[in-house]
Amino acid sequence: MLTVTVTETVRETDAVKVFRLARSDGVALAPYPAGAHIDVTGPTGITRPYSLCGPPDDTGSYTIAVKREEKSRGGSQALHDKVEPGTELTIGEPRQLFGIAPIAAEHHLVGAGIGITPLLAMAYELHRLGAEFRLHYVARSRDEAAFAGLLENSAFADRVDFHFGRGRETVARELAGELAELPADAHVYTCGPQGFMEQVAVLATRAVPADQVHSELFQAGEQPDAAPCEIFEVELDTGEVYTVPPGKSIADVLEENGVPLDTSCREGICGTCVLRVIEGEPDHRDHCLSAKEKAAGDQIAACVSRSRSPRLVVELW
Ligand code: FES
Structure with missing residues (x-):
């Protein structure tokens, strides 16, 4: 575990706040693989995993974006309400459960809502590597889309397709059209609500094998109904x-x-x-x-x- 200081907070949207974290002792942070997350312990002692969403080669700070969950048990609310520049937090080492395939003809990143965060780090990394990629970003509106301005002005803006305010069926049609054209050795990465990721997986596997579709669940979905409680x-x-x-x-x-x-x-x-x-x-x-x-x-x-x-x-x- 590491003690970090919040160096900056930015309100990205009404519900999403961005936090930049630097080591309190001034030492550089460890680089991390794109798609990694860290555990963050907030002021109320609740620990939650958050994707790192800055450029992975930036060892000066880590960036996380936190969506305020009204039904949360306090983790995101405490970060929104009680954390400001100068606050110290405890974080874990970056851990990677979702990452870029080392060999792929093309990479397609498909994110919805706050699920943009690990994909943003991947886009930075793929751009740095000169890899062939596209980022498809779905949100209810531009106002609710964290990092919309950053992406519009990024060095890879021409690789981003925004699907804002289009409605579920239109987005499904748009993604179906784009994913249908994938070469068989493309890889697809998706992050967002579970139903969205399942839909992306169905569309993507019409063109590529299932093991080339990578998903990261951003929030716990419903647990399956408990089986009869066995000892x-x-x-x-x-x-x-x-x-x-x-x-x-x-x-x-x-x-x-x-x-x-x-x-x-x-x-x-x-x-x-x-x-x-x-x-x-x-x-x-x-x-x-x-x-x-x-x-x-x-x-x-x-x-x-x-x-x-x-x-x-x-x-x-
Ligand atoms: S503590 Fe996170 S998967 Fe069990």
């Missing part, structure tokens, strides 16, 4: 066995028993709590593991996922 055991690779009752997560039980486990979002988004599964069948309820990783069954997000077998044997990383 199961979790066994550590060191031999201790604990019972996980209905209504408690593996992470809850390990913490209650003094087993050290890093967690952040506790909503299955960030991947901080992922453990290796040695034996047993996980019941995946997270949004951070890919479909391929879930099918492999050798990892589990301990904060939300459960078990389909009576015992899960896990290894603490």
Whole structure:
């Protein structure tokens, strides 16, 4: 964890505020891969993951954009209301669960709303690399579109397609037309509400294989209806066995028993709590593991996922 100072805040839209963070000790920050996020602990002690959305090679500051969520448990509201230039915050190291494919004929970035943030960092990086890319940005209106002015005046403005205020069906038609033309070795990256990303994935996979479509869930979606609450055991690779009752997560039980486990979002988004599964069948309820990783069954997000077998044997990383 690192202590940083807020050097600047900018109100991008009525709901989105941008924060620039620099190390409080004046040392340069670590560079990060485009698409990475950091955990930010706000003034109320709530930790949330936020995508880094500045140029990834800028080691002078990290930039995050925070949408004020009226239904949040206080994380975004506290950042909006209580944080100003000079405030110190605690952040984690950049972590990457969503990144640019090293080899692709073209890259297509498709974002909606606050989902623009990781894609903005990717656009900076693809432009720096001289790669072939387009950024498709969907928002209800230009006034509600964070970074619209920055993108219009960016060095890669000619690569940005704005889909503002067009309505759902028109946007779907526009994206269908653009994604239908992709070469088979293009990669597509999407971030936004879950339904939007699912729609982009359906459209993109008409032209490219599914493993070339990359999604980042920006907010926790609805959890699937809970299966009948089963009791199961979790066994550590060191031999201790604990019972996980209905209504408690593996992470809850390990913490209650003094087993050290890093967690952040506790909503299955960030991947901080992922453990290796040695034996047993996980019941995946997270949004951070890919479909391929879930099918492999050798990892589990301990904060939300459960078990389909009576015992899960896990290894603490
Ligand atoms: S703590 Fe974020 S996925 Fe579990």
